[in-house]
Amino acid sequence: MLTTDIFSPREYGLPTPKTIVPWEMALLDELEDKPGDTVAVKMAKFDERQRRQRLALQRELEAEEQRMAEEAERVRKEQEAEAKRIRELEAERKRLEEETRWTQQAGGSSVPASTGKAVERPNGCSMCIKAGKECKPGTGRSKSCVRCQKLKAKCDLTTQMMDTEKRPVEVTSPCGGEKRKRHRKSKASTEVIIDVDDGDDEAMEDTPDVEMVSRPRVLRTLPPRKDSVAEVLDRRLGEVVKLLQKNNTTIETLAGDPW
Structure with a gap:
């Protein structure tokens, strides 16, 4: 019967192999120095504590960098939105100035410049009148009605307004x-x-x-003709001559009266 002897290093004077402890998996209280720890164990625990502190500090720095990057992105988007709003306001101001300038140049034109409001159409255009439909204002700043916009036809409402206002006046x-x-x-x-x-x-x-x-x-109606200065003087002179003749007649009558 074969027997198996247990091999013991100490029996043969060989060094006992060191036990490898996974300090990366150890808890925090296990990393504290304890009585009976060898120098090697204390150094291993110290190195693990330093490694964990460096890792925590690195994570804090990365989180701070991420927060700063997000803040910078938020500020950039706000600045872009503000710049866009300023550009839109500037474009709107230029558009209003251009419309005002065209309105002033048009003077007494019967068709005003575009103001964003729908054109009033009490009678309707010819397309809606022929179709027997209500002439509704179009969308946007267009002066065409809804029907003419759908048919892509020319809305003659503006022409009718101009012709009506330009009729001869007696x-x-x-x-x-x-x-x-x-x-x-x-x-x-x-x-x-x-x-x-x-x-x-x-x-x-x-x-x-x-x-x-x-x-x-x-x-405009022609004003009545005014008399010239010469005509006025001639008329006044005639009145004076008539008055003198009347006075002379009266004097002659009185002179020939025998009392």
């Missing part, structure tokens, strides 16, 4: 007598023919009082 003259035509130039260098009524209405029934040669900006 102007009557304070002077009487036979009708005669007078020509004058308006401030817009537009010729206006005004018929002055002289009483011959039957012969001129079909003739309009005002003939629009072009599109004048201003129509």
Whole structure:
């Protein structure tokens, strides 16, 4: 029967192998120095405590760097949003200035510049009138109605407004007598023919009082003609002569009266 002897290093004078302790897995209280620890064990515990402190400090630094990076990103986004808002406000200001400038240049134009409001359409455009539909204002700053926008057709509402406002206006003259035509130039260098009524209405029934040669900006009634200084003096002189003649007649009558 074979027997197995247990090998013991001490029996043969060999050094006992060292036990390897996994200090990385040890708890904090296990890393504290205890009585009976050899120098090697104390050094191993010290090294593990230092390693764990360095690791904790590194984690704190990484967390601080992450926090600072997130803060910098937040500030950058806020600055970009503020810059975008400033650009939008500047663009809106320039647009309003441009519309104001065009409005001032247009002067008395019957079609105002775009203000973002829908154009009033009490009568409707021709497309909606033919279709028998309600003429609703379009979306955005467009002057076209909803139907014309869908059909991509030209909305004639603006043209109707301009034609209505530019109709000829009848102007009557304070002077009487036979009708005669007078020509004058308006401030817009537009010729206006005004018929002055002289009483011959039957012969001129079909003739309009005002003939629009072009599109004048201003129509005004001709003011009554003022007498010149010479005409006034002649009239006053005639009154004085009549008064003197009357006085002479009175004197002659009194002189020939025998009392």
